[in-house]
Amino acid sequence: MDAFLLMEPLDLARWRAEALARGRVVAADLESTDEDRMAAGALEDRAQADLAAYQMSFFVTDVLVAWLLVSPLDSAEQDRATKAMGRLVEYASSPRYRDVQALGDALTDALRPVYESPDILVRFSHAGGLPALFNDWATSVAKDGYCKSAVRSLPVNAWEHQTPESLLGVMKGLVDKISDAGEEVVATKLFTGVIYRIYSRYGLEPFERASTISDSCILFYFLHRRISRKPAAYRSHDAIRVLLKKYTNIPEAIRRRHGWGILTVSGRWDCLEYYGCVFANCPERTELLELKVRRQRGVCNPDAEARLYRWGDETRMCSTCKTVSYCSAACQKADRIFHKSQCKAKDDMETDV
Template structure:
C-alpha cells in the first residue's frame, strides 16, 4: 500500500471545508479586481510635481499592494500592543517614526547642517529593535518589556511612513548627501553594512529546509515539519516593514554615483550595489522582504543604463525574480521584453544560476505550457548565446523531483542531437518538443532527480505502468517495508534505481513505460484503447 502523506489534521480539515474554498474564491475574485490598480501604480514614476506630490505618486504602488495583502493574509493591518497617544509614548515606535520624518522631511533646509541628523542612526535602530520585539512575540510568543512601546495603528503605517522618508532622500540627492554627512559612520553602517533582521525563526526554517533537502532519506513527515516552520516564519514582517526604506536608500546610492562622484559617494554606491544584488537574489531575503524591495528597485528597472549596470553586477536574476513572483511582474515583463543584450554580459555562474532558478520557479507554478512564453524563449536563447551549455547543466543538476525538468531536457537534447540553437526559432522548436514530451520520458527524468527516500515513497507513481501486477514492484514494496532509516543497502538501492531509471517505452504512443517486455505484454489489453486514442491525436 502507498504510504500516506503526513498531512496534519488541521490542514486536512481545512481542505475538506466547503467554506474554505468559497472564501478562497471570493479572495481570488477581489484580487482580480485590484490587479489593474496594482499594474497601473507600478508604472507611476513620480517624475513631475512638487517633491511631496512625487513621493505620494511613488507610494501608490505600495498602497495598492497593501489592499491585496489585506485581502489575503491581513498581516499588514497588524496593530501594535500599546494605544496611540498624543503626543506619542517617548521612545515608542510612533515617537521614533515621527522624529525621523520630522528631521528628514519637515525641518530640512538646503545648505544648513542639522545637528539632528546625528540622531537618525539611534532612531532607526530603535525602530528595528521594536519591530523585532513585536514579531518575536507574534511568531514565538516571546514576551519583552518593550512591547509597551509598540504603539502603531497598523504595521503598514510604519512601513509606508519610512518609505516616504526613503523616497524623499532618493528624489532629493543633496538632502541625502547632507543627511549622510550629518549622520556619520554610525548611519552609514546601519544603512550599508548591517544585515537585515529577518528573524531567528526564518533563519531556523531555512536551515531545517536545507537539512531536509540534503538528507537522501528525508520523508514526508520531515518535509511537513519543515513547511510548518516556514509558515510560522512568514508571519515575521520585521524586515519586510523596513524594506521600503532600506531599499530606497540603497537604490539612491546606486543611482547617484557619477563619473565625478567623490570617494564617499563611490564607497556608498559600491556597498549599495552589493547589498541590492544580495537582497534581490537571495531566496531567504526575498521571502522576508518581498514586494517592498521590488517597489524600491523600480527606478533601476526604468533606466536602461542603470539596469544594464545592475544586471552586469549580478542582479539579472532579480529582474527575473520580480517577473516571476512579485506584484511588479507585469512591469518587469515589459522591461524583459526590451532587455538589451548588454545586460547578459559579465554574468557569473552564480548570477546565471539565479536566473535558471527563477525560470524553474515560474514553470513550477504556471505549468510546462509556459515554456512557449516569448520572454522565456529569448532568455534561454541569450543565455546559450553568451554562455553555452554551462548554465543549463548547472540548472539541470539543481532540479529536484518536484521541479520541471526543462534544463535537464534541454541539455540532453542539445548534446544528443548536436543541435546548434542559433536563433530564437530554434529554441521555440526545442521548447515545443519539451511541452509535448511523452509522460514516460518526463517521469524518467523526474525519477533520476529524486532522493532515495523519494523513490521509495513514489513506487506507486513511477517506474512500471503495469501497476500492482508488476512483480518487480511487488518485490520492491516488500523491501520497502523492511527499510530502517539510517541503514542503507547499496544493492537494494541499485535495484530500485534501475527499475525506475530506464523503463521500456511504448513505441506506438510514447506515453507508457514498463520495466520489462513481460509487463508490457501483460498490460497491453488495458493500454490498447488509450494507446489508439493517443496515436490518433498525434
C-alpha cells in the same frame, strides 16, 4: 545615516521572522494541534500588522536606489554608490531579507527605477542582481508589468560576468515562472530568448547544475540531455525555440522517465509506486519492493540501486496513448486487458526520448 544604511546589519520584522519560524515548526510536527495552528496564525496576523517594519523597508531600499540614480560628483559618492549597489543586491537576492524580514514587496517596488534603466540594470546584473529580476518576474505582483518589460529588454551585455550561483538563481526563477504560468510559457519568445542567452554564452553546464532544482519540472534535465547529443545543432535562437516547443509536447510517460532520472536514490525507492512499469503485478517491481524492505537507509548497495535505476529509466511507453510505460513486453501484454479500455494498445512500443 550612510554608515547605518551601508554598513550596519539590517534587522527588521521581528514578528515576521518569529511567525515564519513558528509556522515551519507547526507544519513539520505531525502531532500539532488546532491550538498550535491557531497560535501560529495569531503570530502571523501580528507579523502582517507590523507596519513599522514595512515602512522601514521601503525607506531603506528607496534610499539605496536613489544613490544609484544620482551621478557621483567625487570618489566618495562613487564609493557610496558602489556600496549601495552591493547592499541592494544582497537584500534583493537573499531569502533572509526577502522572506524572513519581509523586504520582498518593498524591494520589488524600489527596484523599479533599476529595472527601467538599461545602464543601471546592467550594473545591477553584473553585481549579482540578475536572479532578483527573474524572481520578481516569476512571483511578484508586478510580474506582468515592469518586471516582464525588464526581462524582455534586458541588454545582451547584462548576461556577462554571471557566476554559476547567479545563473542557478536565474533558472530557479524560471522554474517558479513555469509553476506560476504553466508550461506553455516555455515556448514563448521571451522564455526562448533567455534560454538561448544562457546556452550561447555559458554552454551546457548551467543546465546540468539546474537539472535537479525541482522534481516536478524537468526542463533543464531535458535541455541538458537533448543538447548534449548534438551541441552544435542548438547554437541558433530558432533551434532553441524548436527544442522548447518539443518540450511542451513531451508525452506524460516520457516526463515520468525524465523525472525518475532527477530523483535521488532514496527518492526512487520511495516512488516505486508512481514511476516505472504501470503493470500492477510487475514481477520486477515486486522484487524491488522486497529489496526496499531489506534496505537500510544510508547503506549503499550499488547492484540493487543500479537495478532500480534501470527499471525506471529503460521503460517503454505505449505508442498509442503515450501516457503509460512498461518495463518489458511481457508486462505490457499482461496489462493489455486492463489498459485497452483506456487505449487501443498496439504491440509496438517507442523507446526514443
